[in-house]
Amino acid sequence: MKKIRIGVLSTAKIGRTKVIPGMQRANNCEVAAICSRDAQAASRAAEELGIPKAYGSYEDLLADRDIDAVYIPLPNHLHVEWTLKAMARNKHVLCEKPMGLNDGEVNRLINALAAHPDIKVMEAFMYRFHPQWVETKRLVDQGAIGAPTAIQSFFSYFNNDPGNIRNKADMGGGGLMDIGCYQVSLSRLLFNAQPRRAFGWMDKDPCFCTDRTFSGMLDFGGRLSTFTCSTQLAPYQRVNLLGEQGRIEIIIPFNAPPDAPTEILLQQGDETKAITFDPCDQYTLQADTFAQSILEDTPAPISIMDSFANQHTVDALFQSAETGTWQNC
Secondary structure (H helix, E strand, O other), rough: OEEEEEEEEEEOOHHHHHHHHHHHHHOEEEEEEEEEHHHHHHHHHHHHHHHOOOOOOOOHHOOOOOOOEEEEOOEEEEEHHHHHHHHHHOOOOOOOOOOOOOOHHHHHHHHHHHOOOOOOOOOOHHHOOHHHHHHHHHHHHHOOOEEEEEEEEEEEEEEEOOHHHHOHHHOOOOOOHHHHHHHHHHHHHHOOOOEEEEEEEEOOOOOOEEEEEEEEEOOOOOOEEEEEEOOOOEEEEEEEEEEEEEEOOOOOOOOOOOOEEEEEEEEEEEEEEEEEOOOOOOOHHHHHHHHHHHHOOOOOOHHHHHHHHHHHHHHHHHHHHHHHEEEEO
């Protein structure tokens, strides 16, 4: 069976601890190389993770003709730059979210893809591939809770490390870009629409100048998604979706553990039941699905237009928070 050979651009923690181990359990791809601007760091990571090749520069990995695709877990401000460079080397790209710092950056990728129609570029919203989300979407689409009308979500962790890229404003840090983008994404997924307008409120860290807490409202025309995300609150995550006839609650919506069951709660009328899912790795599922789209030459599971729409909404939320007014999406 042919496998897609993936190279990893950087030794970022998310890659080393979560995404690469998940990819290595996939059926139709393999992690064939890793790189860093520090050759010793690349070699250490390759040895630790059992990766055959290590490179001391991103350019050297992209020049490897044996690499079919790259995974990019670089800081947010480098996503578009290195996606474009990978495309220029005819590499498919799985890039960490957010795809770009604004919708204008994502539009650069849209234009580049028009010139490279055979290349797959996908934003790594891994949560969408977990069975709990696949089932939630199926239940909603089949009318299990009636017309979905309201979404409430919360996502937070605590990180006040000044050296962490999530706390660096010039690198695209802050809560909305790091985790609030998930809440925008799930809202658009469950309502199967783009919001008409957005309202945002944020509290900025006085030292980092990043949004340490961001709350938003997305108006889908008679349907509303409200959310809060924070980089400096107690760790917590939860999603509630309410319809005219029921409710779905996702207990661990984003960081679903690969080695433990997960569950969602389905309330229909006065009855609530738990739906349990066997342990699985959402990063493995993401890698398998992305690689399969390359092998079969089918569209990327998450399109670049979906990424543009998500970033456009994030941009509107930021603009609203700065002006104190609703912004059209």
